[in-house]
Amino acid sequence: GAVVSQHPSWVICKSGTSVKIECRSLDFQATTMFWYRQFPKQSLMLMATSNEGSKATYEQGVEKDKFLINHASLTLSTLTVTSAHPEDSSFYICSARVPGGNRYEQYFGPGTRLTVT
Amino acid sequence: AQSVTQLDSQVPVFEEAPVELRCNYSSSVSVYLFWYVQYPNQGLQLLLKYLSGSTLVESINGFEAEFNKSQTSFHLRKPSVHISDTAEYFCAVSDAGGTSYGKLTFGQGTILTVHP
Numbered sequence: 001g002a003v004v005s006q007h008p009s010w011v012i013c014k015s016g017t018s019v020k021i022e023c024r025s026l027d028f029q030a031t032t033m034f035w036y037r038q039f040p041k042q043s044l045m046l047m048a049t050s051n052e053g054s055k056a057t058y059e060q061g062v063e064k065d066k067f068l069i070n071h072a073s074l075t076l077s078t079l080t081v082t083s084a085h086p087e088d089s090s091f092y093i094c095s096a097r098v099p100g101g102n103r104y105e106q107y108f109g110p111g112t113r114l115t116v117t
Numbered sequence: 118a119q120s121v122t123q124l125d126s127q128v129p130v131f132e133e134a135p136v137e138l139r140c141n142y143s144s145s146v147s148v149y150l151f152w153y154v155q156y157p158n159q160g161l162q163l164l165l166k167y168l169s170g171s172t173l174v175e176s177i178n179g180f181e182a183e184f185n186k187s188q189t190s191f192h193l194r195k196p197s198v199h200i201s202d203t204a205e206y207f208c209a210v211s212d213a214g215g216t217s218y219g220k221l222t223f224g225q226g227t228i229l230t231v232h233p
Contacts, residue, residue, distance in 0.1 A: 004160060034220075034221075036223075041126070041225070041226075042225055043121070043207070043223040043224055043225045043226060044161075044207070044221075044223040045223075046220055046221065046222075049220065093160070093161070095160075095161075105163060105166075106163075106221065107160070108153075108160035108161035108162070109160050110158065110159055110160045111160065
C-alpha cells in the first residue's frame with residue numbers, strides 16, 4: 001500500500017519550453033503532497049507543499065511563477081517548470097502524506113529526471 | 118531552521134560486516150528524526166523514525182538508530198549487512214510540532230555498498 005508514482009521518469013526539453021511532471025497516489029487519497037528537488041550528490045530540498053484544493057506553499061527562494069504546482073484532485077499533483085533553462089536540470093521528487101496516518105510519514109515517488117538542453 | 122549532515126558520502130563494506138552511517142543535525146527546537154533508504158530506481162522508503170520515547174529505534178530488517186540529544190546525532194547501525202542492503206540512505210529531521218510539522222530537511226545521503 002501507499003504507492004506514489006511519477007510521470008515521466010525522465011524528460012529532455014529544449015530551453016524556453018515548459019514541462020509538466022505528474023505525481024499520483026495510486027492506492028490512497030493524498031490531501032498533502034510535497035515537491036523536492038535534488039541536485040547531483042546533494043540532499044533533497046523541499047520546494048513546496050501542495051494541498052488539494054488550495055494554493056501551494058512555496059519554500060523561501062523558490063520561484064512560484066516558474067514552478068507551478070496544481071493539486072486539483074486527491075490523487076494527483078502536477079509540477080510545471082515554465083520556460084525551463086539548463087540550470088533547472090535536476091531530479092524532481094514528490095511525496096504524499098497518508099490522511100489519518102502518522103502526519104510525519106511521507107511516501108515518495110521514484111523521481112523525475114529533467115534535462116534542459 | 119534545521120540542518121542535517123551525513124558525514125560519509127560513501128561507505129563500502131563487506132558482507133556480514135557491521136556498519137555505521139553517521140548523521141548529525143542542528144536545530145533550535147525539538148525534532149523528530151528519520152532514516153530513509155532509496156534502492157536503485159525506486160522512491161525513498163522510510164526505514165525508521167524517532168518521535169519520542171526510547172532513544173533506540175529499530176527497523177524490521179535489522180537496522181537500528183539511537184537518538185543522542187547531547188551529541189545531536191542519530192547514527193544508523195547494523196551488526197551484519199547483506200548484499201541487499203546496498204542502497205543510498207538519507208537522514209532527515211522534522212520540526213516537532215508547530216506550523217512546519219511534516220516538512221523534512223534531508224542530509225546529503227550516504228551510499229552504502231556491500232561487497233561479497
